[in-house]
């Protein structure tokens with residue numbers, strides 16, 4: 001399922017510009033949308049999901065036009081959406097909740113709906129907990145029920161917004177693996193500010209900040225962007241300079257500081273290979289610097 005977004009702009013009331021001339025292409029598999037809080041990720045996802053209309057720009061999901069009412073209705077049929085918050089149905093059992101969501105999604109035939117609920121529970125490995133109330137579930141289990149809900153109509157496009165926030169490390173890994181499995185036969189769009197989730201699951205990603213596209217490409221292309229910008233400084237006190245310290249490792253007599261920026265002038269500096277988090281920090285640094293410059297297009 002190919003998604004093409006061109007010149008997408010969203011202006012909320014009060015002239016809040018959440019998306020600014022955003023163009024990107026998602027060609028299938030698992031795609032990551034990375035950006036800090038307030039970057040415009042949720043706005044983008046909600047527009048794609050047809051919940052919100054854009055102020056400007058075009059959206060094509062497969063052969064459907066997301067800017068028309070008819071196109072949005074068609075897109076909703078082939079789309080599953082896991083929002084950040086699932087809502088408060090905590091007194092329902094997993095099965096009752098999914099059955100109810102199935103009715104809302106227009107699965108009117110009871111037998112067919114039950115079959116889809118059973119299949120979705122099976123995909124997320126929750127069949128054995130179908131009769132338990134949602135309020136007794138851990139964060140990771142609730143997230144899996146959220147995915148089951150999004151899978152009820154067997155969508156070709158699955159949109160998940162910040163799905164691992166608040167999960168413990170083990171739950172996060174399980175959840176990431178589940179998303180990768182699902183991406184085998186559909187397009188999965190994963191929005192997050194957790195770099196590791198994208199590094200572990202996505203081949204393609206886009207990085208946005210302040211509603212603008214900073215980067216689109218593969219994980220290895222993004223790594224290349226920070227090549228020659230990541231350093232290890234060994235020192236006995238915190239170094240200062242035009243860089244961002246991303247980690248500090250106390251080695252006893254001295255400390256290893258991992259920093260991102262132009263080559264520091266400090267002694268005991270060695271270049272190291274960037275990871276995706278370093279690249280992300282590099283892009284964010286550049287964005288902040290551009291914002292500080294009055295001539296930057298980011299300030300228009």
Ligand SMILES: Nc1ncnc2c1ncn2[C@@H]1O[C@H](COP(=O)(O)OP(=O)(O)OP(=O)(O)O)[C@@H](O)[C@H]1O
Nearest residue numbers: 012013016018035036037038039040041042043044
């Ligand atoms: N309904 C709204 N009315 C006005 N401004 C809004 C509305 N929804 C979002 N915004 C603003 O639009 C910008 C982008 O918000 P959005 O929620 O899309 O970002 P995000 O990347 O998803 O952030 P987060 O990870 O914090 O959810 C922010 O400045 C936000 O305050």
